[in-house]
Amino acid sequence: MGMRSQSVGGSGPSSVPWIAFGLVWALTLGAGFAVLWSYKLRPGEAALPPSLWPPDSRIPRRHDRATLVLFAHPKCPCTRASVAELARLMSRFDDRLSAEVVFLRPAGVGAEWDHTELWERASAIPGVTAVRDDAGVEAARFRAVTSGLAVLYDAEGRLLFSGGITAARGHEGDSFGTRRISALLRTGETDRADAPVFGCSLGHDPETPAQGTEEETR
Amino acid sequence: MTREQSADAATQAIVRRAEERFRANWMDVLSATDRFFAKLMVGQWLFAILIALVLSPYAWEGKVKTVHVHVWVAVFLGAAINALPIALAIKRAGWVMTRHVVAAAQMLWSALLIHLTGGRIETHFHVFGSLGILAFYRDWTVLATATVVIATDHIVRGLFWPESVYGIANPEWWRFLEHAFWVLFAVTFLAMSCLRALREMRLMAERGAHIEALSEGEWRRSSVLDREKVSA
Secondary structure, X not given: OOOOOOOOOOOOOOOHHHHHHHHHHHHHHHHHHHHHHHHHOOOOOOOOOOOEOOOOOOOOOOOOOEEEEEEEOOOOOOHHHHHHHXXXXXXXXXXXXXXXXXXXXXXXXXXXXXXXXXXXXXXXXXXXXXXXXXXXXXXXXXXXXXXXXXXXXXXXXXXXXXXXXXXXXXXXXXXXXXXXXXXXXXXXXXXXXXXXXXXXEOOOOOOOXXXXXXOOEO | OOHHHHHHHHHHHHHHHHHHHHHHHHHHHHHHHHHHHXXXXXXXXXXXXXXXXXXXXXXXXXOEEEEOHHHHHHHHHHHHHHHHHHHHHHHOOOOHHHHHHHHHHHHHHHHHHHHHOXXXXXXXXXXXXXXXXXXXXXXXXXXXXXXXXXXXXXHHHHHHOHHHHHOOOOOOOOHXXXXXXXXXXXXXXHHHHHHHHHHHHHHHHHHHHHHHHHHHHHHXXXXXXXXXXXXX
């Protein structure tokens, strides 16, 4: 017997309605997947973080190595992929990079509001510290508006990179952001210093001036 | 009718009967596999909804939450994927188009589950698991349809969103060949297994037809003997 198909089940009456159904089905699925891709590839609002580390920031910065700050909404499911990518970055560059994950805690929410699985995941990454950002004060200082924004500053506090570290919304895998950060940490150079950010909105106006106090970031 | 003509007629009858038995048996396999996939599709749909509800129930904007797109996608796109293959499995089980639609739908389930799990590498194994289950049909052309659907997905996404397919932002031009190789590797051996299973089914059908012919001959001979005894 050669590589030919058998014809069992190959005949039957009233196939035309099924073929019409099949065409409608294919078009519906094409449209459905297009909507899904469009959603996943739509970046959040871009940030314009300060070119120098904000002097009033309470986020700890290392002076002997680069510091990466990842702004995160503690309940954003898309940011799970950003944290996974951060873990991969840290495993490759733990000798030359320190990282802080800054979790938004909007005003007026309960004490446990930001104590989520994402917080636990971020805290468990070696070399990473999770910090709370009450009322989004630090996010405002760094002009972060989208969860998943990563800003990279060198040991002198100069901005090297600002952008997302996932290829799409909530999608793990290599991305322009991780490649550019890796290139910067390896060679000090990259083709671009930004990348699109994918994640939930942090829900505040980036133009709102930060009003920091001792308690705002713990 | 001479003895030779009679023998030829008997042989042709056995060949026809063997073909009937083979087709009936394979149709049973095809119909059962269609019904199995209908149940699997419902299971995958429920699983997708569960994944969406557990992993990404809400999208957030500060303190404000809205139902995440993944939940709607799991419910409605999942239902849309299932609509045609389940309808065909119920109304036209065993039809050649049913199994090809099932193959396409199963590959689309792989794509949707990969999306819903955030592109986890582990979810990509669903593609290879699905190819193995599609081999239950014992029809290698079904595997070809599944391969074409995967290839189309790869080509389209590779053009517009290469990171989601290859895991890197700027894949080498030959990277698609590496992916294609592993799919073809699995499909080649599964297709060989399908062809072997069909050969065995055909052999069984021929043996069954021979046994039927022998039994029928014995029954006729014993009937003649019985009649002779009665008349004696």
